[in-house]
């Protein structure tokens with residue numbers, strides 16, 4: 001059997017396996033999510049990522065698989081071979097996960113972040129490095145957007161970042177194409193089909209948050225950009241509408257949680273009844289949360305994008321809670337920690353118990369662990 005036939009055989013086998021599991025919630029299971037491990041050790045923050053992976057495998061080795069929505073490496077704008085080598089380095093650091101016999105194939109499900117699509121060769125290289133995700137997404141996002149079922153639960157990856165190459169003959173017609181979910185029709189069909197199959201839970205993953213929590217108030221999916229003035233121009237309105245439509249679809253099909261990164265901090269909240277969980281640093285330099293009313297209006301903390309005064313127009317457009325009593329977030333139920341972390345989802349018949357394990361930074365640093373890894377958050381997501 002040649003290599004490509006072998007891959008097809010394996011994929012068909014697992015489709016059959018997953019399909020057989022569709023009609024019964026045979027047993028509880030757990031999975032793990034983490035994101036954003038980029039750093040300065042050949043593109044990766046190896047000390048932090050390794051510490052979290054080691055702890056995770058010591059304490060949750062029975063997890064069935066791990067989700068990783070992007071920014072695993074720094075990448076390169078000019079040299080795709082460098083990005084490729086950094087991703088190889090990431091796979092080496094993640095080898096304890098790949099070698100964990102308790103996990104099921106392909107063990108780690110990934111998509112790109114903005115750092116993995118900085119050059120027109122990057123997507124092709126990414127697919128070559130991670131060939132075992134399903135290629136069942138839209139034609140122009142194969143291996144970046146896809147879905148799979150496990151134990152009556154549907155997992156959908158949709159990429160928020162991709163490389164645009166409009167006319168291959170025109171070398172000036174290439175650029176990053178990021179900050180939005182492109183194939184909303186495909187997403188809607190996929191979610192509808194998951195519900196039609198009678199699946200109990202749906203999780204959607206992408207790199208960028210729909211509701212930025214700190215550090216990316218000007219981009220992420222709302223993509224309001226720099227120097228925001230009102231009324232919104234047509235480009236800003238387009239991105240905002242695309243974000244709103246994305247969230248409407250998640251709401252309509254009762255998605256249980258949207259899991260993302262991009263923000264290098266941890267935060268979870270419900271918006272219109274759908275959880276957004278930012279699992280945003282297992283190594284990438286920690287940000288601060290959106291500026292609060294009480295913050296010094298003249299000074300930005302390291303990793304803070306704007307002062308409170310500069311943030312106000314963004315809070316207004318995004319309808320965030322701000323002012324003296326505000327939390328500078330989309331929802332009052334927001335909980336967040338400035339920590340390196342990973343999130344464990346314990347999926348049971350009627351609810352999902354979520355546990356977040358993390359470590360706080362060493363004082364004065366944003367990329368070194370300064371405390372023991374411990375349980376820092378827990379909450380329950382009800383079945384809908």
Ligand SMILES: [Fe+2]
Pocket residue numbers: 071113114115207261262263
């Ligand atoms: Fe990012």
